[in-house]
Amino acid sequence: MQNVGMLLETSISDQVWAEKGYQGLNEIGETFDTDVYYKENIKTEAEVIKAVDEFVQHGVNLVFGHSSIYGKYFTDIAKNYPDLHFVYFNGGYFSDNVTSFNFNAHAMGFFAGVLSGAMTETDKVGIVAAYEWQPEIEGFFEGVKYQNPQAAVQLEFLNDWNDTQTATQIYQTMKHEGTDVFYPTGDAYSAEIIERAKQDGNYAIGYVTDQSAVGRKTVLTSTIQHVDKLYHYAAEQFNDGELEGDIKTFDFQDDAISLAPFSSDVPIAIQKQLKQMVDAYTETGLLPHEQ
Template identity: 25%
Template sequence: MEPKKQLTYILLITLLVTSVFFIFLLLRSNQIMSDMNASAQEPEKILIVTTDKVTDQSWGSQAYKGKMKIDNLFNAEVTLESEVNLDVELENIIQQAIQEGTGLIIGHGREFSEIFYKLTNLYKDTQFVTIHGDYTNSNLAVYTFDHQEIEYVAGVAAALKTSSNKIGVIDAVNNEHKDWGFSEGINSIKPEIELMYSVVYSRDDHEKALEIARKMINDGVDIIYTKGNSYNQSVINLAKTEGIYVIGYLEDQAYMAEDYMLTSVLNDVSQVYKAIVNDYFSEEGIPSQKNILNTTDGVYGLAPLGNMFSKEEIVIIENKEQEILSSG
């Protein structure tokens, strides 16, 4: 073979081999990129558990709203388990979820705090979070909020409308020595007001809440701040019947008693879920600590004031709100 033809032949072979090699690299890189994109687009599995029902305006309904918030904002597949029995069902539900690839488990309430702490040692590769609670671990965090500033403003509103100088609080959890907002708001207007505080120890015990409310009314209370979520409707209906004012909780409850509802202390717990998942998907991940959210996170606020307030009273309340929020 002539040298010139031989050189041409070698060049053609080299070009052919090089072309095949580059085509192989191109196909392989496309496959890798497709696999990476598929992996990136695969939704993260998240489990939310609550011991409550998720109907009406109960605390459990906030878990459902949290699920919807995550569904709308994140690439996640969210499962919500409601009315979970902590002693009988919880561990089986969690074990099954982890086997199915769930990476984040959220307990809707402080009742999950201690049991999650125990489970974190068994499932170290799973991130656990409770809304409220005290226990933390390397893979367990708490997200909570302290709405004392807004309760201060609600206390101001209540102090402006009491005639008997007796105001009642019906709570589901004993926070008498932790809550300062409502009482300090009252004291900023009328230090002589008597504040009566009672605990139902359940969000759902309507009979106990009504028993406490009747006693308070018999003792001269003319405003009740009811903080029980589920039992609020029973207390509000009684307040209407007795002709006394009431302050709602969790959501704007004016529709239950428009002429008697001073305002409501709002808790938008879905914003807590947003904060949790934002952190979960962040480069740093979820901080293993108690994370306290505030007004900038949109987790609480005050519902519109009722039509029983005068313009002068509204100005006082708005000024107090601006003062307390700016000082915080």
Template identity: 30%
Template structure:
């Protein structure tokens, strides 16, 4: 005990406590403290390595034309916003970048902004991205369609052929005149090839009328071509499969109550004359790429995606569609998702087969 200045006695509990605990118990307590510290370190380590390996802070987008075209560009724009909101990233974009020199200059500007993932909205970016990839190793380049020749260039290949196939079936089934029309950018588009194959499968006597404007950019001829098809060629279902002509033709079809197959996005908002859409879910694909990057799993090469990843679809089906056909279409879609077999019993052509095993 200790004597205080006022002659009162106090007890030093610290001394009593230390002396009252046996030596072996104090050793055990030290072991327990050490064990707790090791567990804490282990938990911190697990937490650190479970975090994203590549924190995504800045993304960039390059568009060959306007991102307000209501189809390809607009869907890319939506994808950019979804990534920015989901990952709280800064984002930069440029429009009307469509020559190799413009692309390379734009890439340098993006590099100066410390962009980590740069999306090129279309295969026209493929060559330029491959050429400059080695010069910008800190940027991962992403392109829809094209070819990858570098470890930091990823190509997204979406199964557009199959959605075109189901669109062709739908158009042929619902045509009363036996004449359907395709107005596209280029004949080689996979959704157009699928559309024609699906239409012929559904009705081998269907008459297909085609016109290609040979550009993805805006083209004012769309409505004139559509009107000519309808008035002079008996076409009663249209497939406007071009970025630069789609919006005008969709508006024309709405105003003249002509049935159409939507393109790229779910275009059911135009009205019941949109029987279905050959939907490519570009925003979801871009978000999926961002997730792979953060996980440290985004590699160079080709990503083949489609219905199994829920990245393509047919949009909202119109009430104008035949009920029996609608029921069968849903079954055919489910069967394709499970087996990779089209209603014809065949797989898509090799060059368009997203799930082909080489």
């Protein structure tokens, strides 16, 4: 490995997902004693080509695309850069020198649903999602119904990771309809919804990173995706000549996903139940309703 570059669809500073990617990039630089570079707001194929050409001038031979949008772009241009390897996240495109890393988010959504179903007092919980395709949505529904068949699940999605204004409006509507536990599975708007839940005396579940700092009692737990670890894993594999063009999936079994510590408001019995479920899933790959 020479040097490493990262492309971001938005900016580093305003999103937990981007911040964790940037953390992973910097850890590569420190661990492998290599130079790292990044480009923000790269959204079109033309912008990708321009950025990659600049990376090449800096001696970069491993390029990360910190979004699913880069899958098609990378496979389109990969043959023109045979000495580079491209890695991106959560997509179905791959080629000889393009690798997709995917989080199997179904189970983490299931555990978020179980906890929401256990903690709701109104039997109304809500998931404010970015996109309809997110695997955690189905998992959340299954988890809620497994734990609390009487509970109703409200779902809205924004078709945007960062539309805080619309997400806030959705939160207000759900709150007025009696929802008292929220799972905001987006980027920039996740912390805003948690903050509003804290002000209103409701609960929330954090997303991608441990968001308990927003409200230690409010945040029942967080479903963490350790994308920074996958950056290190990719760099290590590439450095050893073992990174193949492929679609790779990561889950609890790979220490790529985990639950954060529980809020003190979560009864000990429920904490134990969730921990047992996670341990069993990690060992068997089966959720409780699949066993």
